[in-house]
């Protein structure tokens with residue numbers, strides 16, 4: 001277990017996350033206005049979204065379907081009966097004066113996410129609930145020195161708030177949780193997971209306690225919009241709380257903000273100042289009643305999920321938990337790998353996809369969907385390695401060239417004469433030359449300086465421009481030097 005070290009000994013960090021995920025749907029939760037990102041301000045606002053008097057919300061079935069699909073993907077209880085409630089507060093970008101949300105009776109109950117940890121282990125993290133709610137608009141303070149503007153395009157867009165149990169014990173686990181949740185949401189197409197654009201935002205509840213003690217008082221850090229900030233915010237906040245307690249103080253339950261510039265959290269409001277939202281069931285909306293058939297119809301739309309895929313990759317392809325986890329993180333990546341691995345040595349294919357292709361794509365700032373080397377082409381390269389036409393080190397050079405030019409491995413090998421030399425006679429010729437050129441070293445080697453063997457291998461490989469089959473070089477050299 002990860003512990004933090006304080007003056008008075010070890011401390012355990014306890015984290016629960018509340019994630020807001022924007023639902024993928026053409027229209028908003030209660031209106032027909034478009035949800036497209038990046039449109040001109042206030043160009044996607046219906047009378048419902050701007051809260052004109054007398055307008056009535058009409059629930060978007062697609063959004064309900066997405067919430068149910070998410071609940072099923074999280075192995076969660078689907079509540080056939082749920083209730084929309086008004087959450088009342090004033091904010092300039094909330095024209096209704098309340099948000100339609102769900103409170104005591106959410107659409108989704110308890111579930112679980114298996115998070116993948118660095119050592120290949122997994123850990124279950126409980127889901128407390130998932131409810132649907134409307135997003136608010138956006139206040140723009142940076143357009144003018146003395147005025148603020150309101151953009152209501154986001155007003156009324158459907159969000160799912162996914163609340164975890166306080167089951168995480170480190171910044172790493174919190175980050176792994178968001179990563180896995182994001183992966184699942186993207187697999188099922190319920191949320192695009194784009195943290196930069198704000199489609200996935202997260203509030204972190206953090207407390208500390210002595211190992212095994214009672215849960216401590218928590219602080220909630222609002223609106224963390226990247227995994228890096230999430231880690232920083234948790235680590236900073238945990239140490240802040242530890243120092244206060246060790247100095248004899250106590251933690252006030254409060255809402256805090258993470259200042260990314262300073263890398264610290266600071267108080268936003270205390271519990272006493274906390275909003276009283278005066279929740280009550282929205283009189284404009286009937287309770288939401290789902291039929292078991294509707295739920296089953298949603299289940300039928302779910303793809304193979306990341307955990308299932310990972311298990312299958314380990315069983316069918318013999319991959320390690322780590323490699324399988326990397327490959328299934330994105331659906332597109334998993335599909336790409338399967339296309340390369342089909343009918344080939346899967347471990348070799350996995351290696352090339354993970355180490356070489358991902359490395360190059362990362363450097364180029366691209367992803368697998370616009371890879372200059374297609375799965376078929378990479379498969380062609382893997383074939384040349386598997387049948388020993390080229391060696392592993394030559395293959396890397398060929399791959400670089402494929403990445404630059406988009407050409408096929410076989411063409412590059414042919415054109416540049418890169419075929420591996422497996423002709424014993426040819427290799428023996430090179431060896432004889434190398435030994436003749438280095439007679440002094442040969443004498444030293446025979447005099448007991450074993451380490452020189454590597455030097456001879458290197459010279460022979462160099463003389464063959466990397467094309468000599470390394471096993472043969474080793475074998476033949478041994479025979480000539482030791483025999």
Ligand code: ADP
Pocket residue numbers: 014015016017018163164165166167205206207215216217218
């Ligand atoms: P509230 O009803 O005040 O919103 P919840 O019980 O719903 O509080 O918890 C909100 C979030 O805070 C959940 O993600 C939960 O896991 C987390 N949480 C609750 N207690 C603690 C604690 N002592 N330390 C850290 N996180 C906590």
Ligand code: MG
Pocket residue numbers: 163
């Ligand atoms: Mg709560």
